[in-house]
Amino acid sequence: MTIRVLIADDQALVRSGLRSLLARAKDVSVVGEAADGEEAVRQAASLRPDVVLMDIRMPGTDGITATRHILAGQEEDGCRVVILTTFDTDDHVFAALRAGASGFLTKDVDLAELRRAIVAVAAGDALLSPGVTRRLVARFARRQGVASGSGAGWEVLTARELDVVRLVAEGLANAEIAERLSISPHTAKTHITRAIAKLGVRDRVQLVILAYERGLVQPSS
Incomplete structure (x- = not known):
C-alpha cells in the first residue's frame, strides 16, 4: 500500500527537498503541497492524505491551528500529522502535540x-520515543502546573491499566513496562491500547500529556 503524504511548509526549498527525498521511497507518494496552514487544511480535506508533514511557523494560519482543524472529528484511523521543526526544543512543539500531532521531526x-x-x-x-515524549511534556507541565490526580477520570481504568499508564508517562517503552510489571510486552501493549480507548485519547503521545495534565504523574524538578 502506498502512503499518501501532504507537505505543508511556507519555504518552497523545504517542500522541494522533502518531495525529492520521498520520491526515492517506493511506498510513499507526495500528493500535494501547501505554503500555509489554511491551504494545508483545504488540501487535507480534498486530497485525504494518510500523513501531513506540518511546519509550525507559517504566515496566517499556523501549523498548530491547522493541525487542530485537520484532526477535528476524524476517526481513529484518519489522517495523522507529523510536525516539522528546526529544533526539538521549540516551545511550539508541545502545543502541536497537544493539538493532536503524532510526533515531530527536525527538518534536517x-x-x-x-x-x-x-x-x-x-x-x-x-512517533516520539517514550523518553523524549516524557521529557518534552514534563518540561511544559512544570511551567503550567498540573491538576490533582484525584477525581480526574482515572476510575475508568483497571488498577493494572493505571500502573501501565504511569510507566508510559515516566518514559518507559513497552518492553521496559513488561519487565517492571512481570508481564509480556504484548500484554503491556494491550493495556496501553485499552487505556487509550477508555480515556478517548488519540495515541501514546496524548496519553502522556493527559497523565501530566491530570496529575497522575508529577514532573520532576
Missing part, C-alpha cells in the same frame, strides 16, 4: 528516518 531528517516516521504514524503509532 534523512530519507531513512523520514520514511520510518511516515510508515510508523500511518500505522497509528506515536
